[in-house]
Amino acid sequence: MNDSPHMSRRKFMESTACAAAASVGGPTMVRATETQKLAAMGGMKAVTEPLPQWIRWGEPESDRLDALMEQSSLFYWNGPQTTAFIERFKRHCATTHVQTCSSGTAALHIAVAAAGIGPGDEVITSPISDIGTVIGVLFQQAVPVFADVESDTYNLDPRDVARKITLRTKAIIPVHLAGNPCDMNQFRDLAKQHDLILIEDCAQAWGARYRGQQVGTIGQAACFSMMNSKHITTGDGGVVASNDETLGPLLQRFGDKGTDRVTREPLQWLAANYRMSEAQAAIGAAQLERLEGIASRRNRLGRILTQRLNELPGVTVHREDAANRATYWFYMFRIRPKRFRVERSELVKAMRAEGVNASAGYIRRPLYGERMFQDHSFFANTWPVRDSGQTDMDYRKVKCPEAEAVLRTGIRLRVTENMTDRYVEQMALGVTKVVRHYAS
Ligand SMILES: Cc1ncc(COP(=O)(O)O)c(C=O)c1O
Numbered sequence: 001m002n003d004s005p006h007m008s009r010r011k012f013m014e015s016t017a018c019a020a021a022a023s024v025g026g027p028t029m030v031r032a033t034e035t036q037k038l039a040a041m042g043g044m045k046a047v048t049e050p051l052p053q054w055i056r057w058g059e060p061e062s063d064r065l066d067a068l069m070e071q072s073s074l075f076y077w078n079g080p081q082t083t084a085f086i087e088r089f090k091r092h093c094a095t096t097h098v099q100t101c102s103s104g105t106a107a108l109h110i111a112v113a114a115a116g117i118g119p120g121d122e123v124i125t126s127p128i129s130d131i132g133t134v135i136g137v138l139f140q141q142a143v144p145v146f147a148d149v150e151s152d153t154y155n156l157d158p159r160d161v162a163r164k165i166t167l168r169t170k171a172i173i174p175v176h177l178a179g180n181p182c183d184m185n186q187f188r189d190l191a192k193q194h195d196l197i198l199i200e201d202c203a204q205a206w207g208a209r210y211r212g213q214q215v216g217t218i219g220q221a222a223c224f225s226m227m228n229s230k231h232i233t234t235g236d237g238g239v240v241a242s243n244d245e246t247l248g249p250l251l252q253r254f255g256d257k258g259t260d261r262v263t264r265e266p267l268q269w270l271a272a273n274y275r276m277s278e279a280q281a282a283i284g285a286a287q288l289e290r291l292e293g294i295a296s297r298r299n300r301l302g303r304i305l306t307q308r309l310n311e312l313p314g315v316t317v318h319r320e321d322a323a324n325r326a327t328y329w330f331y332m333f334r335i336r337p338k339r340f341r342v343e344r345s346e347l348v349k350a351m352r353a354e355g356v357n358a359s360a361g362y363i364r365r366p367l368y369g370e371r372m373f374q375d376h377s378f379f380a381n382t383w384p385v386r387d388s389g390q391t392d393m394d395y396r397k398v399k400c401p402e403a404e405a406v407l408r409t410g411i412r413l414r415v416t417e418n419m420t421d422r423y424v425e426q427m428a429l430g431v432t433k434v435v436r437h438y439a440s
Helices: 008-022 024-032 057-071 080-092 104-114 133-140 158-164 184-194 248-255 276-307 344-353 401-409 421-438
Strands: 095-101 122-127 145-148 170-171 197-201 221-225 240-241 329-335 356-360 412-414
Touching: 008 421, 057 080, 057 184, 057 276, 080 095, 080 240, 080 276, 095 104, 095 248, 095 276, 104 133, 104 197, 104 221, 104 248, 122 133, 133 145, 158 184, 170 184, 184 197, 240 248, 276 329, 276 421, 344 356, 344 412, 344 421, 401 412, 412 421
Parallel strands: 122 145, 122 170, 170 197, 197 221
Antiparallel strands: 095 240, 221 240, 329 412, 356 412
């Protein structure tokens, strides 16, 4: 089957339809299988296809590590591995200033600090994200402000962001959740209108495109994670990049203890050591060569799931705008609980019995629901900006109803690039069997 990322949408639909027919015996066969007994009740499992081994690294990485062993230094500055990594990264994500760093959290902290965000400044972001999105904001003594999300992409909702903008707002951090691009035109307009900095959290969005444009090239700064579970990885690691001529040149300093390694100017701002070593950059440079294959494959698998789950009763699929390319770090659909005879946990259990790697929701609670927010206990049980009157933010009063509903009603499916079309078709069949069985 043609896996080309350039396949037209019509061709893609035709080819996945063929794949479905070939893999499960055509539409009649699908219906017959759907009515079979659930695996949880002694029926046959929907997923019988073995999952091919997930090969994430090999010769390209070991070649670079061999070269690394010939080097006399493993330090990043002017290192050949870091240089190769940056050059490849720029080919992938067209940016002029790139700093490798130790994590996605570090990338975000560097971006926020380089943007000049400080005590009492407000930064609007999504409550459905990894805590790493706001750690840097908090360390800058700035105030994360949570806006609600869209019901079907689970991304930050520009309309609610607009409502949350105040005179203290300095930046917006849209998070391209699960590799599904945010509505960046809206955010770009809002940022322009209110003179705000746009920092893209691309930690889960390697290879994703917004209307043909690589995510990370739209805002003033882009932050990527290379933590172990991400599309490409260095075990742990991150990249922060920018095309902005004010913020961009500061990324290196904020990733490297405030030191400008070219000018050696006196230290002007406090900054942490977030450096990435040459060993990680060597792996990263090789991983970047794998990226396009991984991204296009995950996009295809996500679209197959959408196509198959779209018409199911009581289900809302993970919406991907047809003009974009989502790279599905995970796939999450939502259920309308009233349409089912059992709880979400029972549905998940039954799907797992079918051999589908399904889980309930994503993070356990919206970020503002975490104890450190509820108690405002960030720094040794204090929060200096609040205690000194620079903000009156009270996270106990924050409510993002859609985000809370998404986390209550989402069912997340694991998607990895080693899954064959056939495997994903069978996953969809497993979900279908369970949904049809329990839908009332
Ligand atoms: C959306 C998002 N932002 C930030 C981060 C932080 O990245 P890291 O774990 O590399 O620090 C993650 C990690 O999972 C993430 O998913």
